[in-house]
Amino acid sequence: MDISRRGFLKTASVASIVAASLAASEGFFKKLQADELNQQSVIAANPEVTRRGEMIYRTLGRTGEKVSAIGLGGHHIGRQKDEQDSIKIIHSAIDRGINFMDNSWDYHNGGSEIRMGKALQGGYRQKVFLMTKIDGRTKQSAAAQINESLQRLQTDHVDLMQFHENIRLEDPDRIFAANGALEAMLEAKKAGKVRYIGFTGHKDPLVHLRMLEIAASNGFRFDAVQMPLNVMDAHFRSFEQKVLPTLVNQGIGVLGMKSMGDQIILKSNTVKPIECLHYAMNLPTSTVITGIDSLQILDQAFEAVRTFQPMSQQQVSALLARTANAAAKGQYELFKTSNQFDSTAKNPEWLG
Numbered sequence: 001m002d003i004s005r006r007g008f009l010k011t012a013s014v015a016s017i018v019a020a021s022l023a024a025s026e027g028f029f030k031k032l033q034a035d036e037l038n039q040q041s042v043i044a045a046n047p048e049v050t051r052r053g054e055m056i057y058r059t060l061g062r063t064g065e066k067v068s069a070i071g072l073g074g075h076h077i078g079r080q081k082d083e084q085d086s087i088k089i090i091h092s093a094i095d096r097g098i099n100f101m102d103n104s105w106d107y108h109n110g111g112s113e114i115r116m117g118k119a120l121q122g123g124y125r126q127k128v129f130l131m132t133k134i135d136g137r138t139k140q141s142a143a144a145q146i147n148e149s150l151q152r153l154q155t156d157h158v159d160l161m162q163f164h165e166n167i168r169l170e171d172p173d174r175i176f177a178a179n180g181a182l183e184a185m186l187e188a189k190k191a192g193k194v195r196y197i198g199f200t201g202h203k204d205p206l207v208h209l210r211m212l213e214i215a216a217s218n219g220f221r222f223d224a225v226q227m228p229l230n231v232m233d234a235h236f237r238s239f240e241q242k243v244l245p246t247l248v249n250q251g252i253g254v255l256g257m258k259s260m261g262d263q264i265i266l267k268s269n270t271v272k273p274i275e276c277l278h279y280a281m282n283l284p285t286s287t288v289i290t291g292i293d294s295l296q297i298l299d300q301a302f303e304a305v306r307t308f309q310p311m312s313q314q315q316v317s318a319l320l321a322r323t324a325n326a327a328a329k330g331q332y333e334l335f336k337t338s339n340q341f342d343s344t345a346k347n348p349e350w351l352g
Helices: 003-008 014-029 035-044 083-098 107-119 139-153 169-178 179-191 205-217 243-251 275-284 295-307 313-327
Strands: 049-052 055-059 065-070 071-072 129-135 158-163 196-198 224-228 253-257 289-290
Touching: 003 065, 055 295, 065 083, 071 083, 071 295, 083 107, 083 295, 107 139, 129 139, 139 158, 139 179, 158 179, 158 224, 169 179, 169 205, 179 196, 196 253, 205 243, 243 253, 275 289, 275 295, 275 313
Parallel strands: 071 289, 129 158, 158 196, 196 224, 224 253, 253 289
Antiparallel strands: 049 055, 055 065
């Protein structure tokens, strides 16, 4: 990691974390300038960041993989009535430069994986970094879900497989237990079905920290971690403040999600969509996964990339000040404060 990122870890107060977050992002991009030509030349000289066409690419932690700064959310591409519309969105996203594909075994009862699997035929699979997630906590359930996901996605391997929805303090214990899900994941990796391993969660940073702690005690280190990173999170039960520094320190790829909280954050009338994407991109994220359910929303994502510049400390502070009151009680981060987004709580049999 570079010096500015190590500096990010030395923060102590909320104010200093905001400043250090900026420093991490500015170090991550080095000397990006507002002028597009100068920006292009600086990116070209920076081994961590490149720009090709409409997209910025960043390094996925210590893996060295280059992934698009914006990732295509898997749940949203299962929402279209006609699967051909979903396939059209996926193809357009890839053709324009998005190479990070998000999905999950449980999205739309497998429908999202099936649609993405169809879309990735005809050479598209070779153009993307494919990620999906499983819910199983036992070796048996995890192994079955891994194989089902591969079948639906019509591929012999995924680039990243993640333990999905770690929202309970006991989830890490179950995954790392004897005959737990990690055993199935490691066997899948040995068989070439999985290249990298990560985990996700949206409820509380304490669960993420416990997962990292349990992993370390078992001599294991994750390649990537997915978590909410948005303008509200900075004020309430913050993954940015409590988990992000550890990931940066350990060289773990940072996958940001819920930059708009499935549009709920926008209902606060404090921020606009592109501001939400810019804030998440300004953090030391490898990719920011966002829901794209139409070609218009796809255009919005690319506009966020086109107009992105590292934010100044003053800009970050102003944005956080604008969202502070709305964010104080977590009312716009329902994934933290309700069970609305807890699919495994509603379907405990998925855990095995």
